[in-house]
Amino acid sequence: MGHDLSQDAEIWDDAYKLDRAHVFHSWHAQRNLDPTEVVTGHGVWLKYGDGREMLDFTSQQVNVNIGYQHPKVIEGIKKQAELLCTVGPDYANLARGRAASLVARRAPEGFDKVFFTNAGADANENAMRAARLFTGRDKILSSYRCYHGNTGAAISATGDWRRKPNDYSRGHVHFFTPYLYRSEFSATTQEEECERALAHLEHVIQFEGPDTIAAVLLESVPGTAGIIIPPKDYFKGVREITKKYSILMITDEVMAGFGRTGFWFALDDYDYTPDIISFAKGCNSGYVPAGGVIMSDPVAHRFDDIVFPGGLTYSGHPLAMGAIVATQEAMEEEHIVDNAYTIGKDVLGPQLTALYDKHPKIGEVRGKGVFWAVEMVADRTTKEPLDDATMKQIVAEGDKRGLILGVHNNRIHVTPPCVISADEATQGVEILDQVLIAAGC
Ligand code: PLP
Secondary structure (H helix, E strand, O other), rough: OOOHHHHHHHHHHHHHHHHHHHOOOOOOOOOOOOOOOOEEEEEOEEOOOOOEEEEEOHHHOOOOOOOOOOOOHHHHHHHHHHHOOOOOOOOOOOHHHHHHHHHHHHOOOEEEEEEEEEHHHHHHHHHHHHHHHHOOOEEEEEEEEOOOOOHHHHHHHOOOHHHHHOOOOOOOEOOOOOHHOOOOOOOOOHHHHHHHHHHHHHHHHHHHHHHHEEEEEEOOOOOOOOOOOOOHHHHHHHHHHHHHHOOOEEOOOOOOOOOOOOOOHHHHHHOOOEEEEOOOOHHOOOOOOOOOEEEEEHHHHHHOOOOOOOOOOOHHHHHHHHHHHHHHHHHHHHHHHHHHHHHHHHHHHHHHHHHHHHOOOEEEEEEEEEEEEEEEEEOOOOEEEHHHHHHHHHHHHHHHHHEEEEEEOOOOEEEOOOOOHHHHHHHHHHHHHHHHHHHHO
């Protein structure tokens, strides 16, 4: 037997020291970082270095859809590791073929080919590349309220602050997508918001010049931007407009895909078919990094006889593929997507709405499946966002009570693993209630 690291306090003390000495963390000034040590996890629970068992209401970067240490996924990775740990992308490999077929099977009919990447950003990078080559046009239109990843074109397509220090890629134009709670269009109903957002998009297209635009790239549910569920007819409308001007439509399912919304793909809850779908996170819950692009047949066939000028050393890496196969099979066998749907409908939806009724500093509760935003405001009438200090206090109060909470600006994002039980979800919401009382909300 090997040394059991989880039992060794000194080693875990070293973990912190080594981290602070040598690890350069993403998205942060480094000096005052104080990262929490994590030892192991199971299901929706994470074990911290200080021995505490924490209920995870974040799924990390909203990626651990199947929960921590799922035995079937561990077994799938182990089996693949014993058979073949690595092989280049030019070879045929059974795990890769199976992973591609299992992923493509969840897309609409007529999506048969998958190009594998290492994560979500490079999935979007290649989705945009395919659209540009397919149309011979340059521009990508995307929302001000979105995140598409932190590589060249993906970060320029992103709408939020993260684009600004990184905006070196050309050919990106932004527009406003529906967000009724803070409507850009002075709308008072979802129908109005939808209609006006579509008219706005069409104007942007006309002013930019339709024959300069390769694709409209949209998250099926804008995630980091606030878990903003688009109105029922929005994507259908975008599809009609893009068809009218021969513009492609790329749907980013990186965060919303593979069960998060209670559907295999979030787009399944809407009545439209895009041309390209990007995915990552939930495809194997990040047990081994992977992402990819699912191409509709016309897009895929464009490259039957001409070269697709994109590639990665680890495209379709066998360990990542083994993890995808095992994850997809386990999610199906254990009805994990159905579980996410039911938890949203019967537990998180009603219980978070009850918190809204009780706490005046909750401005809005919205979401579906295990994908919810609790938007905090200083005042319900003015909708002024709740201050940063109180949002930080909310995270700290959660931590004290054993609940990991994800906060983005003035919102609490409630995004537990899709495997969460009704009891665990209720336990988390009860703690959140206490947290909001403690934070004076
Ligand atoms: N697209 C969306 C919608 C995301 O939420 C993210 C990450 O959060 C990405 C793309 C980028 O994925 P990755 O961080 O795996 O590159």
